[in-house]
Amino acid sequence: MPSVDVVSKVDHQALDNAVNNTLREVATRYDFKNVKTEITLNKKDKLIHIVTGDEMKLKAVIEMLKGSCVRLNIDAKSLAPKKMEPTSSGMVKMDVQINEGISADTCKKIVKLIKGTNLKVQPVIQDEQVRVSGKKIDDLQQIMQLLREQDYDVPLQFVNMKRD
Numbered sequence: 001m002p003s004v005d006v007v008s009k010v011d012h013q014a015l016d017n018a019v020n021n022t023l024r025e026v027a028t029r030y031d032f033k034n035v036k037t038e039i040t041l042n043k044k045d046k047l048i049h050i051v052t053g054d055e056m057k058l059k060a061v062i063e064m065l066k067g068s069c070v071r072l073n074i075d076a077k078s079l080a081p082k083k084m085e086p087t088s089s090g091m092v093k094m095d096v097q098i099n100e101g102i103s104a105d106t107c108k109k110i111v112k113l114i115k116g117t118n119l120k121v122q123p124v125i126q127d128e129q130v131r132v133s134g135k136k137i138d139d140l141q142q143i144m145q146l147l148r149e150q151d152y153d154v155p156l157q158f159v160n161m162k163r164d
Contacts, residue, residue, distance in 0.1 A: 002140055036052070119142060
């Protein structure tokens, strides 16, 4: 029986490249001259740590980071900036959470939407993804199109399309 997995993943190598591109861009910008700016990627904790001179520069760094991500085909929805905090040296810092996986609530919404279509497909929640299986590939493609049109809090990808 054909099936497809609905997941939310981030390419970590592309994210690393986006962070490095942002660092390079900060180094060349005139408004960041003589301003110490640090951007570090913690792959284990799925965090990007940013430290810079002031709030305005922090916003500019986040916009550059999002732009780099979009250029490297990483959806900006997968980046969730947290609260800005002052540092002891008069600078500001912020952590940006990297969102991966689909939350249980979003999985339930996806399953409910799929069941409401009256197509002959069977959605199943598996950890942080949804597997959709059906008799016809056309039905799976309709589901994929339907999910692309929805706006969830995470970017969705479709992987492991299996044909029998």
